[in-house]
Amino acid sequence: MPKSVRVLIIDDSASVRQTMTAVLESDPDIRVIGVASDPFVAARRIQEEVPDVITLDVEMPRMDGITFLRKLMAQRPVPVVMCSSLTVEGSETLMQALEAGAVDIIVKPKIGAADHLAESALRICDVVKAAAQARVGGRRPRAGMGSGADDGKKLTADAVLPPPTGRAMAKTTEMVVCVGASTGGTEALKDFLVTLPANAPGIVIVQHMPEKFTTAFARRLDGLCEVTVKEAENGDPVLRGHVLIAPGDRHIMLERQGARYHVSVKTGPLVSRHRPSVDVLFRSAARSAGGNAVGVIMTGMGDDGARGMLEMKQAGAFTIAQDEASCVVFGMPKEAIARGGVDRISPLDQIARDVLWAANR
Template identity: 75%
Template sequence: MAAKVRVLIIDDSATVRQTLASVLESDPLIEVIGVASDPFVAARRIRDEIPDVITLDVEMPRMDGITFLRKLMAQHPIPVVMCSSLVEAGSETLLQALEAGAVDIVLKPKMDVAEHLLESRIRICDAVKAAASARVTGARRAPIPVPRVGRDPEKKLTADAMLPPPTGRAMARTTETIVCIGASTGGTEALRAVLEQLPPDSPGIVIVQHMPEKFTASFAKRLDSLCAVSVKEAEDGDTVLRGRVLIAPGNKHTLLERSGARYFVSVKDGPLVTRHRPSVDVLFRSAAKSAGSNAVGVIMTGMGDDGARGMNEMKQAGAFTIAQDEATSIVFGMPKEAIAMGCVDRVAPLQALAKEIIKASSR
């Protein structure tokens, strides 16, 4: 049997510590080795036993989570998942956490609705397992393999839950190319690195990055302030334009649609697809249907297989496809699955992705 991912929970709320421990230990591949009410208690615990992953609250007494994260990454890097009751005002702080070295951000589970708790459990457990296999700067040990065992306890829906498969009919070529990008664990900083290199007249781009709701708006604003292209959180009906990047809002699926020569996005509710909402598979399938050979698909760092089937459909529809390479991926899961399907035209390191996107868009 595969070794379990050993997790240390740091949160000042006893109720949250108990709930998180229960949520994580419901997964047969996760073991909670301890809990701590603040970073000082956690530091003493880490001296005795080093966890594979830490879940860390932001606001705590004596030392806040961001300060502890920076000290941890400087002295003894361990994969960290920030776990927060995120509100709009706090999302900028969580962006700082990603810059400081956090692998991912998840929302604390809601206890009032059973469906919300189930979805929170899926998201939290998947984030912790992804973090366990992440490359953390300065870490002294190799990434931990987290194999899949048995079947998923919940039905894993495909993009069929949101839209039918492509018909296979070729789309007529146009002068406009649409770029669709999918990313997950490690993707926030990787996307910044790519978008900062793009010129202001780049082709229109639609991105799915797995992240919580309310976080995507701040993420888009941050990128908009750093990049030559315009970046915004996607709204239903937004037109895909040259020089504009649309970020799929958290907790909503985003689809590419076409009316005549105009491309636009539809933002919709719906079930988790490949355990995510938004789902890369949903975006990529919609691009295969609406753009066909006028599209470029890019799959980047992330755990799991979301996006692989959709990229295969894009490839079959005539799109050009690109995957981030293993050496520069924080987690080489999503790109690896797409490459294994044989649907990737080009594999490139992170620093070359922007150039590859421009080259593919002008072919």
């Protein structure tokens, strides 16, 4: 039996600490070993027992979360998940947290409609378990947790759109690149995109991230890259030199009209436990682009994208998985490889080169 993931919750709100404890301990694979109202209390707790994962509020008295995160990463690296309210203003700060070494972002749970709270709890628990597997500051990933691929309750992409017709589409001159990533993906995507030239093929990305934060993420990347990066809107065209990032809490699908591609952005059920789902994007690419597509699957826990990548390959696309050594969490690429959906396994620093080669082959 795998050991439970031990979590320390740091938040100045007693009600948030209580709610987070209840949410996390609803998962039998997670155990809350302590709570702290500020980083100074947390530091004493960590001296007593080092947790597998820390959930960390951004704004706290005496020391803010970002400052504590930087000190922690320098002295005793532990996977940290930032916990924030759902605000556009806060999302800019959280981008700094990801740069400083945070593994992922979750939104503080709010009591509301039962289905919304259930989805929120599902994401929080999944992110914490993924963080326990993360490589942080040379730390070895925690052993014992599965990929989540055997959860029979998960909806597949069938819940959003039908499977590809089965016949590969003939190649045309325009190529489109579809990318999926989760835990560790924000920094991996940055490393990938900053190396692309301004005339790179059009790219559509699913990064598992809460709503509102994808806006700040896209803006941050746009300021770093030669390609133009934006959060996708329904009907946006897929153009050379442009990158579209799926908005948090919305599925994104590639659609074709004549020789041109555009995206459809819409809500829907969680697919492979996610919204947006990589499986949904990849299946839509298999249906609409076939051999005109390149698929890339990057770091992340679970199996979202594994089915869709196999469908892309079967439809004639060239598919690439990030290698284990460069992944923060190897779950998603590992599942795609295991299903036979991957043509090439590449380290992160070679994925851009391989994408350009595949798009021009």
